[in-house]
Amino acid sequence: MPELPEVETVCRGLTEVFPTPIAIAKVEVCEARLREPIVPQEVQSLQGSQVTRFFRRAKYMLWEVGEQLVVSHLGMTGSWRVINSSLRGGAASMAGTAVIEQQKPHDHVLVYLRGDPRILVYNDPRRFGLFRVIPKANWQEHPYFQQLGPEPLEKAKFTADQLLTLSRGRSVAVKNFLMDQKVVVGIGNIYASEILFRSGVRPHRLARRVSRDEFSRIVRESRRVLKAAIEKGGTTFRDFRQTGGGEGHFYQKLKVYERAGQPCRRCQTLIRQTTIGGRSSYWCPTCQK
DNA sequence: CTTACATCCTGATTGC
DNA sequence: TGCAATCAGGATGTAA
Numbered sequence: 234m235p236e237l238p239e240v241e242t243v244c245r246g247l248t249e250v251f252p253t254p255i256a257i258a259k260v261e262v263c264e265a266r267l268r269e270p271i272v273p274q275e276v277q278s279l280q281g282s283q284v285t286r287f288f289r290r291a292k293y294m295l296w297e298v299g300e301q302l303v304v305s306h307l308g309m310t311g312s313w314r315v316i317n318s319s320l321r322g323g324a325a326s327m328a329g330t331a332v333i334e335q336q337k338p339h340d341h342v343l344v345y346l347r348g349d350p351r352i353l354v355y356n357d358p359r360r361f362g363l364f365r366v367i368p369k370a371n372w373q374e375h376p377y378f379q380q381l382g383p384e385p386l387e388k389a390k391f392t393a394d395q396l397l398t399l400s401r402g403r404s405v406a407v408k409n410f411l412m413d414q415k416v417v418v419g420i421g422n423i424y425a426s427e428i429l430f431r432s433g434v435r436p437h438r439l440a441r442r443v444s445r446d447e448f449s450r451i452v453r454e455s456r457r458v459l460k461a462a463i464e465k466g467g468t469t470f471r472d473f474r475q476t477g478g479g480e481g482h483f484y485q486k487l488k489v490y491e492r493a494g495q496p497c498r499r500c501q502t503l504i505r506q507t508t509i510g511g512r513s514s515y516w517c518p519t520c521q522k
Numbered sequence: 523c524t525t526a527c528a529t530c531c532t533g534a535t536t537g538c
Numbered sequence: 539t540g541c542a543a544t545c546a547g548g549a550t551g552t553a554a
Contacts, residue, residue, distance in 0.1 A: 236547065268530070268549075292548075309548055310532080339532080359531045361548060405525070414549085422547055470547065471534080490547095511527070513545085 235307045237385070237419025238462035239473050239481060240292050243313055245463075246476030247287045247353075250315055254283045256347035257298070264341040267360050268308060271342070275366035279303065281347075291381050291418035293363075295372075302369045304377060308361025312474050319350035382417045385455045391417055393448040400440040400448070407443050408436035409510045411451070420455065423468055423490045426515045428454050430489045435521040436514040437507065461486065489515035 257279050265271040279298055286297040296303035316335040342355035342364055367375050383390035399416055410416055411425045429436050431454040434447050467473055467481030488498050493506035502519040
C-alpha cells in the first residue's frame with residue numbers, strides 16, 4: 234500500500250500531532266499475527282519510555298524510544314490514527330466507553346500515553362505490516378535495513394550513474410528495477426508507473442536497455458513526483474489515510490495509474506495497462522518509448 | 523548470482 | 539440477489 238510519500242506523510246502527521254516527546258504508558262496488542270508476530274517482551278519494554286522522534290527510512294516508519302527503535306511497516310493496508318479516550322468530557326470513568334466506541338475492526342495495536350488522553354492505534358486489515366522493536370545502536374546494520382538502496386530524495390546518493398552501473402546486465406523490466414528496494418527505496422507500484430510516464434520510458438523495457446540520459450530523467454522525475462506527492466499528503470486509492478483520517482490528494486495528479494482506456498493527459502492516446510512481474514502497470518504508447 | 527512465482531491476509535469489485 | 543473469481547499501493551521465501 235503505502236510508498237515513500239505515504240509513509241513520510243504518516244511520520245509528519247505524527248510529528249505534528251505530538252510535537253513534544255510523549256511517554257508511552259502501555260501498549261496493548263489485540264492481534265499479534267502480523268507479517269512477523271509481535272513479540273510481547275519487545276512491546277513491554279516500551280512501557281514508561283519516551284518517544285522522542287518519528288522518522289522514516291525507505292517505507293519503514295521508525296520511532297526513537299530511548300535506546301530502542303520501534304519499526305513500523307504498513308505493508309499494503311496498515312495505518313496509524315490517533316483517537317481520544319476523553320471525548321466524552323475527560324472523565325476517567327468514561328474513558329473506556331469512549332475508546333470502545335472508536336474502535337474499529339482490525340485495530341491490532343493500541344499505544345496509550347502517560348498524561349495524555351490520546352491513543353495511537355495501528356489498523357491493518359490484511360496484516361502484512363510489521364511492528365517490532367530493535368536496538369537503536371547500529372540500527373542501519375539490522376537485516377531490515379542493511380540491504381536497502383539510497384533514499385531517492387537525498388541528491389548525492391541517488392544518481393543516474395548509480396542506476397546505470399546497477400542496471401548493466403540486468404534483464405528485469407525497468408519498472409521492476411525501480412521497485413527493487415536494493416536499487417532505490419520507497420518506490421512502489423503507483424509511483425513507478427508515474428515516474429516512468431514522466432520520464433518517457435516504457436515500463437517493460439529491460440533495465441539494461443535504458444540509457445544514461447533516460448536514467449537522468451528517471452532520477453529527476455522520481456524526485457519531482459515523490460516530493461509533489463508528499464506535498465499533497467500522499468495518494469489515497471483504497472486504504473491509505475493520513476494520521477487525522479484525511480485522504481491523500483495526489484491521486485488527482487496521477488497521469489497513468491488506474492487510467493487504462495482513458496486519454497493520456499499529454500497526447501490523448503488511450504492509456505494502456507499491462508501486467509509486469511505480476512503487478513498492473515500503466516503507460517502511454519505515444520509518450521513512452 | 524538473477525529471475526519468476528507463490529505466499530502471507532481481508533475486503534472490494536466484477537462477472538455470471 | 540448471490541456467490542465465486544479476481545484483484546489490491548509490499549516483501550519474502552522458494553525453486554529454477
